[in-house]
Each structure stands twice: as structure tokens, then as C-alpha cells.
Amino acid sequence: MKLFRRICAVLVTATVALTASGCGGQTRMMFGTGGTAGTYYSYGGVIAQYMSTYSDAKVTAVSTGGSKVNIQSIQDGDFQLGFAQSDVLAYAWNGTKSFEKDGPTHDFRVLGGLYAETVQLITMKDSIKTVADLKGKNVSIGEAGSGVYFNAMDVLNAAGITINDIKPQYQSFEDSKESLKDGKIDAAFIVAGAPTTAITELATTNGVHLINIDGDLRDKILKEDPYYTALQIPANTYPKQTDPVDTITVKATVLVSASLSDDLVYQLTAAVFDHADDIAKENAKGAELNLKTATEGMEAPFHKGAARYYKEHGIIVNTSEDEAGTEPKTEQDADVYSADSDAAGDTQSSAAAASSMPDVSDSTAQNTPAGQTAQE
Numbered sequence: 001m002k003l004f005r006r007i008c009a010v011l012v013t014a015t016v017a018l019t020a021s022g023c024g025g026q027t028r029m030m031f032g033t034g035g036t037a038g039t040y041y042s043y044g045g046v047i048a049q050y051m052s053t054y055s056d057a058k059v060t061a062v063s064t065g066g067s068k069v070n071i072q073s074i075q076d077g078d079f080q081l082g083f084a085q086s087d088v089l090a091y092a093w094n095g096t097k098s099f100e101k102d103g104p105t106h107d108f109r110v111l112g113g114l115y116a117e118t119v120q121l122i123t124m125k126d127s128i129k130t131v132a133d134l135k136g137k138n139v140s141i142g143e144a145g146s147g148v149y150f151n152a153m154d155v156l157n158a159a160g161i162t163i164n165d166i167k168p169q170y171q172s173f174e175d176s177k178e179s180l181k182d183g184k185i186d187a188a189f190i191v192a193g194a195p196t197t198a199i200t201e202l203a204t205t206n207g208v209h210l211i212n213i214d215g216d217l218r219d220k221i222l223k224e225d226p227y228y229t230a231l232q233i234p235a236n237t238y239p240k241q242t243d244p245v246d247t248i249t250v251k252a253t254v255l256v257s258a259s260l261s262d263d264l265v266y267q268l269t270a271a272v273f274d275h276a277d278d279i280a281k282e283n284a285k286g287a288e289l290n291l292k293t294a295t296e297g298m299e300a301p302f303h304k305g306a307a308r309y310y311k312e313h314g315i316i317v318n319t320s321e322d323e324a325g326t327e328p329k330t331e332q333d334a335d336v337y338s339a340d341s342d343a344a345g346d347t348q349s350s351a352a353a354a355s356s357m358p359d360v361s362d363s364t365a366q367n368t369p370a371g372q373t374a375q376e
Contacts, residue, residue, distance in 0.1 A: 026058040027264065032070035032082035033061050037174040039193035039285060040066070040083045040252070043114075046283045047254070050275055055267035067147045068098055074257050075107040081268075082108075085117055085147040085191070086251035087227045090299035093324060098145045106321060108255040109303035111269055112294035112310075115285040116231055116249040118194045119151050121211040122202070123187040124180050128209070131159040131217060140169040140176040140188035151250070152189040154228075155213055158220045173198040181206055193252060193285045194233050203238040210238070214246035221248055227297060251293070252285075256303050265305025273309070291315055295328040 031048050034040030041063050048061035059081065064070055070082030071092045084092075091097040095104030127133065134156070141156075142148025149170070156166070169176075169185050176188035177198040190196055202208045210233065213221070222228055231249040235242055254272075256265055272279070273289060280286030295302075295310055295317050301324050302310070302317040310317050310328070318326040 026052070026056055028058045028060070029080035030073075030078065031059050031061045032064040032073050032079040034064060034066045034083060034192075035172050035174060036063050037172070037177070037196075037198040038066075039115075039117075039196060042197070043193070043252075043283045043285050044083060046279055046286070047114075047272060050279060051268050051271045054271035054275065055264065057264060057268065059268075065143070065146075068092075068145065071105065071108060071255065072102070074255060075105045077257075080257045080260060081111070082255050084253050084255050085151075086113065086253050086297060086299070087150065087225070088147040089253055089255060090227055091150075093300040097150050098147070106300075107258055108300065109258045109265075109306070109319075110298050110300050111254040111256050111265060111303060111306045112272070113251040113253045113296070113298065114272075115193050115252050115288040115293070116229075117191055117252045118196075118231055118233060118249045119155065119213060119228075119247050120190045120192070120194060120196065120199060120233070120245075121155070121187060121213065121247075122180070122190060122199055122208050123211060124202075124206060124208055125186050126209070128187055128211065131155060131161070131211060131213060134159075134187055135161055135165045136167070137186040138167045138169055138184065140171040140179065140185050141166075142170065142189060142191070143172065144170045147250075148189055148191045151191050154221055154225055155189070155217075155248075158217055158224070177202050180208070187211070191250070195237050195284070200238055203240060207240060208238070210241065210245040210247075212246045213248055218246065218248060227251075227299070229297075251297060253298070255300075256306075258303070260303065260305070262303070262305040262308065265303045266308050267305075269306045269309040297327075300324055 031044055033044030044061040048059040051057060051059040067084040067088035070079060071084055071089065073079040074082050088098060091099045092105050121131065128137070141152035169179065171179060173190050173192070173196070176185065176190065179185040180188060180202060190199060199208060218230060222230065227250060228248045231247055233245040233247060235244045273291065273294065276286060276289035279289060291310060291313055295315050301319050301321055304319050307317050307319045314330055316329045318324065
């Protein structure tokens, strides 16, 4: 499999090289997103268009199998950018969980976190009201080895439920939606920015219940896995959802190839955060763009080009492999740190306002490899 990916990487890289001088000298780059029913794909198209408009790159967003596929494709040279959950990039950097067999990869760098990816547990069964009610049920827990799978298992295990206590189904968002409609499964985990297309469609046509992940269960998850944070899905996020829903979240993060130039990554970073207001007009997730979200909670180092952008806005982020996982500092913190190493723990971030530019349209392409399930 690795040899096959390497061969594909050579072919794709050659194609990119041959077309790099097109479009007025812009470098052509591939941006791995997720399945077409998820937020990665729709939002990725908007981000790609802004990057293409305000940088020296022509960025094309493509539909993929999600976080792990995107990281591996950056590693192999197929893609130059990709979305990944913050927990999955930690697995990749450290060689744990979904990357335990593959081993660690350090071929990517962080550009920035964009928005909260919400762990959403959905059902059409009135009898399922809590996570504990999933025992003995047919539950979609995401594609085997995907970020969704590990999020689902973290929730189930915290509730005292093992894989043997349920009838696991390994399905994409779209397949989960259809299986719920057909009565083939009882519940499904979907991890994506809310509102999520697949859930909205199901809520509109059939009705759906979102299950709370809260109280002692949530406290246990947050204690054991610090890359999660608490989040509440507001009422009316979905049709007929009259009450807020408590749950947990990870962070949707844009990764770039470590081999990209500092100047280009600086431009790509500015293309996103300098135009946050306009991006928000085209996709609701744009409202979450801010430099605090962009720079906190990353287990891998930032690209030096992105770091230059954040430094200009008063935030110092880690770019060293040896210090992966170090939290960002404000410039004032960094000055204190230089004078006194005891101040190294002071890592608060600051936010910056985004400037406005004209709207541009979405640009995406579908590229899910045969045999792969599209998910985030």
C-alpha cells in the first residue's frame, strides 16, 4: 500500500510540476478536504478560492476520505494542503491510535485552526436518550481508523461501553444518514462543524434527535483527552431542534506540506484571516475564524510562513519539532520569556480583527479514491 501511494505521489507531483507555471505563474496546489456531505468539502471550496485569489497559488479543493487520508497524501506529495482534526494530527505527529501501525509522520506543518468540529450523536429512536442507551444497538462509528471512529470510541469507553457492547457499523456521513432513514442502524456518530449537511437533510425530511454528551461523562472525556473541549450546539441549529445540546469538540485544522516556501504559506495564511468577514458571508464556519482558535491547542509545529503572519499580529507560535505541543505566547509573553525562563508557562493568545475584501465564489472538485469512504 505504501509503495502504491509512493508511485501515485510521483505521478501527481510530476503533474503538479508540469502545470505550476499556468494561471499567470501561480503554483497549482491540491487541498484535501472530506466527504461531499461534510463541512470540510463545502468550506474547503471557499477557503481554496480565497487562497487562489489572494496568493501566488492556484488551490483546488478535492473531496477525500478525510483527516488521515489528507495527512498521508501530504506525506506522499499528492496534496500540498489538507484539513485534519486536531486530535488526528496529534496521532499522526506522535504515531499513536490511527497512526500506530503507520508510525509518526513529520512531513506536515500547521497553518492554523479554523473552527470547532462537533461530536454529534444522532438517532431517530425515541428510546435512545443517553449514550448508555447505545448498548446492544446498531451504531455507526465512522470508517475504521478514521478520526470519527476514535472520537466515537472515546465517548463510548468513557460511558463504560466497549466495541463488543454494540453492533458497530463503519459508515460515512452520507451512508449513516441513509441507514438511519432505512432503519438499518439505530444511531450514528458524526464529527463535523454544526450545522452538518447530512444531519440537516435528515432533520428536514425525517426528523432526528441529538443526544447530549454532558455531565460526568463529558468531564471524564475532557480529563482523559485534553484535545477535546466542551461545546453547546445552540437550539434551532437544525430543523425541529428546540433545545440546546451539550457535547464535545475537536478543531478543524489546515495543514500544509513542510516543504512549501515561507513566503507562500504566509500568503495562504493571510488569504484566510485577512478576509474572515467575507468568508463568513459565504460559509457559516467563517464566523469562527480568529487568531486564538488558529493558534491554540496544536500538537504539531506551525509552518514558519504561518508563524510570521501570527507574529505580525502579536502571537508567537512554535515552529520547532523539538517543542511540538508548546502553546502560543503573545509578544509580551515572549519578551518576558527571553529575560526569565520561568515565564515559559505564560501562554495566553490574543485575537486580531480581520479586514474585508470583495466576495468570491466556491471552487471544489471531487476526488475520493476508489474503495475509500468519504469522511472527515
